[in-house]
Amino acid sequence: MPSSTVENYLKAIYSGTSGAETPQPLLPMGQLASALGVAPGTATTMVKALSESGLVDYQPYAGVALTAAGRKLAALVLRRHRLIEQFLVQVMGYAWDEVHEEAEQLEHAVSDRLVDRIDHMLGRPQTDPHGDPIPDAHGLVKPQKAQTLLTCPLETTVTVARVVDQDPEFLRFVEQHRLKPGESIAVEERDPAADSVRVRRSRSRRLTIGTRAASKLLVRVSALLLVLLAAAPAWAQEEPRTALSGYMDFHFNKPELADGRLDFHRFVLLVTHRFSDRIRFVGELELEHAVVEGLEEAGELELEQAYVDFLLSRAFNVRAGMMLMPIGIINERHEPPVFYGVERPFVDTVIVPSTWFEVGAGVHGEIGRGWRYRAFVVSPLDAAEFDAEEGVRGGRQKGSDTNIGRPGVTGRVEYVGVRGLTVGASGWSGHSGFEFRPLFDVPVSLAEADVRYARGPLELRGQMAQVWIDNADRLNDLRALATGVSPNVASTIRGFYLEGGYRVLTHPRAGEVGAFLRYENFDTQHGMPDGYTPLPEFDRTAWVVGATYWPEPDIAVKVDYSIVRNRSAVVVAPDSFNIGLGWWF
């Protein structure tokens, strides 16, 4: 058994290199000597001896680290120390500020057998009275995900997990102010000028402590973690592997000359699972319009995402399953609090048919300073479902027993290397005439470009997209023969929009208010095949003006007025007044 001096050195190096406060690969000799209360020369002599024994790795002028053998010995000393502390408090009735010195003596005297019996008797505790993790009999410690009161989120309930200073006076201070491990508190404010942190213990009890004291109190965020602690102690201190989140969208729409409609438009749940750091699953299930009765107008239950990501490196990753097409701003970025307006832009509905999702596989990654790419092979659109008003939107196969005789390809390149700026270009190409082959095919291409700049209160967006549909004349002819009515599908459709938004009011407690204005120009019959005439009601413009109130960043209360105009002298496009409530969790 190593001497108590050796054990104290190993313990000090262990704490210095992997302690709770500032882990570092090498402990400088000055810090080691200071921690042990010895002269630097004395520490150096001892460390050289430990190095010869293979317990530490000593690098002159740099510092010292433990070898695997030294690390295990140190962890076992800590195991004895912490179990003795827990025993003294739990069984012997010691106060938590009395046990450290006792344990300092006893840790060198008790046998491993006695320590194991104590461990068994106490019910194999995970932590000592101060919240320090107790290594197991092999010297392994479960990682703790904890933050200090200086780093945890403000105004968030946290649980004190650990007190890293064993000084009796400090421990009495912690006990007196009910900041012991297990207590729930919230940090209200940090004042760098006064070096202080204001902590709330309950609705009416507040306490201001210095930053030094705050740095010694480790806390855990998340009520979910506490629930897991009770249910699954074996992995409770790790990041949850399966997580649930989602967003919802609740709308009131009042078209001109018609009654208002109240609609629970979207109820979306995201389930993610982490098989490992490298392999993840993401699933997104969306219920539209609250009820599913079989037809789209009555509601839809859609599996919009269900893919596995193999995260190989920053530059190259592989994805397979049901996934979002990487086209435009909204299709991949449509949580209600992140865009202005109750409804999504028209261009992102009838030109880019968001939400556009398909089954397939491909690669994605980021290169250099902010150049991102994605490239996927996916099921193509179905030209048999294209129409005059919404272009290719009806052609989405949505991953349901899809025809993939000739798969589509899609990709996006975007630059995010300037703070707040995203510039992107994307495309899609595929053969969509599988219902009409071998008579003819319907090659379809889509090109899109977008820019978004968001910095502080300002947000600017612009996007344009165009779709080319080859053999639209033959498509119209054949469908007219089959049904008696020509769908009047265009050979090109296109649209663009520009939007400016500004957060006019920002208050730390009341939230934020932003106003926006958007202009859209979109035409689903921009170019017609020979022999077909464009219908002027589908050449449209829209002005949408409105405001969003964020009582907190994940909730958006929206109001807007939409003025839509078309070129038809007969068909009138109604204006509409809209109110929306959307949230993300």
Added chain:
Amino acid sequence: MRHAWISLGLVAAVFVLAVAAVQRPEPAPPAEEPQVIEISAERFSFYPSRIQVKAGTLVEFRLTSEDTAHGFHIVDTDVDVEIPKRARGSIAVRFRPEAGRYTFECSRVCGAGHAFMRGEIVVAE
């Protein structure tokens, strides 16, 4: 005789001072100033997403969000913190990397493009 006593006293004083100087503990090393790197998180990217530092440098990441709460996890390390939501302040985390490449990522699901929120720390010798 008086001169001899004074000389002896001086010698003794010098000896005591010399011993004290030798025995005096080395002054505590000055607190190390970390290299501060500010990172902004937003659905679905970090800015900057590529960071270069020298091995052994104590790095302090100061993290803020432009929208919802995000996570900041350096893969294969214990660094994993939650970045507070927009306007709720920032969070700081310190890290002393060895040479190599580290991937960092958002560890709190933040939306449909959550999986794209990744970055890289390049640590040179």
